Amino acid sequence: MKKLTSLFAFAVLAASAGMVQARDLGPDEALRLRDAGTIQSFEKLNAAAIARHPGATVKESELEEEYGRYIYQVELRDPQSAQWDLELDATNGQILKDHQDD
Incomplete structure (x- = not known):
């Protein structure tokens, strides 16, 4: 019975570990x-996003x-007040x- 309980607990932990695929990075780590x-500077990443939507x-x-993979998520508002959500590869700005x- 102990082996079955241990096996079940391991399976639950393994399954839940697979669900957590993303984590937010705090300012110090960034x-x-x-x-x-x-990663690239935040100025370069912002410039790459704004280049996609000039004037935003x-x-x-x-x-x-x-x-x-390091992902930079940015929310922009363009001159027409449209909101854009972009994701960039933080290592190269793609x-x-x-x-x-x-």
């Missing part, structure tokens, strides 16, 4: 990654680690997602 050259302004941004928020 700055450490930038200073180490692991950054309303919110966040750095996450997803599946071992736009991964770009869609207008409803």
Whole structure:
């Protein structure tokens, strides 16, 4: 019975570990990654996002680690007041997602 209980507990832990694929990075960790050259500067990442929507302004941004990859999420508002949500690869500035928020 103990083996069955241990096996069940291990299976539950393994399954729940697979569900947690993204984690938010705090400001200290983000700055450490930038200073180490692991990710691009936030100014460069913001400029890449704004280049996609000229005249837009950054309303919110966040750095996450997803599946071992650093993702910079940025919310923009363009001159026509449309809101855009973008995701960039924080290591090279490549736009991964770009869609207008409803």
